[in-house]
Amino acid sequence: MSPLRYILEKEFKQIFRNPAILKTIFILPVIQLIMLPMAADYEIKNINIAVVNNDHGTLSTDLVQQITASNYFKLVSYTNGFNTAMESLESDRADLILEIPNNFETSLFKEKEASLFLAVNAINGVKGSLGAAYLNNIIQNFNQSFRNKELVPGRFNEIPQIQISSSNWYNPKMNYRIFMVPGILVLLVTIVGMNLSSINIVREKEMGTIEQINVTPIQKFHFILGKLIPFWVIGLIVMSVGFIVAWLVYGIIPLGSYFTLYFFAAIYLLVILGIGLLISSYSENQQQAMLVTFFILMIFVLMGGLYTSIDSMPEWAKWFTKFNPISYFIEVMRMVVLKGSNIKDILPQVLAMLGYAVVINIWAVLSYHKRS
Known part of the structure; x- marks a missing residue:
């Protein structure tokens, strides 16, 4: 029996004897994949x-009704005074203030135009900007509807308009969860793989079993492979469980091939597990390994394109993402699941991960020193 087989047998027995690892593999990813897409919503x-309605005419009342009838806004104050509304904004009871002037309807009919005032609570910039965009869209639709209803020669300038017909490819219903679930699945596979592998070797150090292994004739690359392969299998199992949950809960079935996804995931896991083993080799205890892993994961996740578009990042951050394995897998996952891309389409990402895997795992082998 080869030395590698002995190590693999030992590792799998340790994994299946540990109830905490089994829960981490099968229970936590399922709960997270169900909860995170529902909470993480743009x-x-x-x-x-x-x-603040100073007009109280028919048009201003209709406008307010259209705003409150949408699913985006909740009317918390309806007053005649701007100071009262401002108090609501300052006390965080209101996110936006819309002031309608007292001559709104008259100006619209006689002067062919009218002005509205919008104040936005910009402490939460994302919420403020999106809220203002939603409100502007409702006002524009209201304006267009009014023009179409009241348009007669001489009342309004008949300005030529361009009508746009749009078609949403790859995600026709603009379902946010279809966009987020593949990325969150990448995140879960990464967290499980890197966390488990990063504490593996250092746990052997704390238990004292590393010294027993070091006095055996096992080669360093056999030892690293023995530590890597079990968690590589576990990572693929977690990914499979994630696909089942995505299908059962969200009805998501990849347009592309499962083979393409597993092919890339197999290479990607070599990178992630190699980083975890590298952390474990250099760490003196499990606490140190977990802290370093948490630090690296936070940077990888926040700059991986899951929540923030890489194209909107500054140039230095875009260069960093070229060394961020998570960004490659998120991109590939969305390409295959949403667009139906094949291996030829993701070839640049495959080559980048292969190069990354070779460098990281050679480093992991060299970093492990046998001591008598």
Whole structure:
């Protein structure tokens, strides 16, 4: 029996004897994949709005009704005084203030134009900007509807308009969860793989079993492979469980081939597990390994394109993402799941991960020193 087989047998027995690892593999990813896509949503709803209506005409009332009838806004204040509405904004009871002037309807009919004032609570910049964009869109639709209804020769300038017909490819219904679930699945596979592998070798140090292994004739690359392969298998199992949950809960079935996804995941896990083993080799105890892993994961996740578009990042951050394995897998996952891309389409990402895997795992082998 080869030395590698002995190590693999030992590692698998240790894994399946540890109930905490089994829960980490099968239970936590399922709970997280169900909860995270429901909570992590770019779409802002229930935006609190305070309306100052100084006009009280038919048009201003209709406008307020259209705003409150949408799923985005919740009317928390309807007053005649701007100071009262401002108090709501300052006390965080309102996110937006819309002020309608007292001559709104008259100006619209006689002067062919009218002005509205919008104040936005920009402490939460994302919520403020999206809320203002939603409100602007509602006002524009209201304006267009009014023009179409009241348009007669001489009342309004008949300005030529361009009508746009749009078609949403790859995600026709603009379902946010279809976009997020593949990325979150990448995150879960990464967290499970890197966390488990990063404490593996250092746990042997703390238990004292590393010295027993060191006096055996096992080669360093056999030892690293024995530590890597079990968690590589576990990573693929976690990914499979994630696909089952995505199908059962969200009805997501990849347009592309599962083979393409598993092919790239197999290479990607070599990188992630290699980083984990590298951390474990240099760490003196499990606490140190977990802290370093947490630090690296936070940077990888926040700059991986899951929540923030890489194209909107500054140039230095874009260069960093070229060394961030998570960004490659998120991109590949979305390409295959949403667009149906094949191996030829993801070839640049495959080559980048292969190069990354070779460098990291050679480093992991060289970093492990046998001591008598």
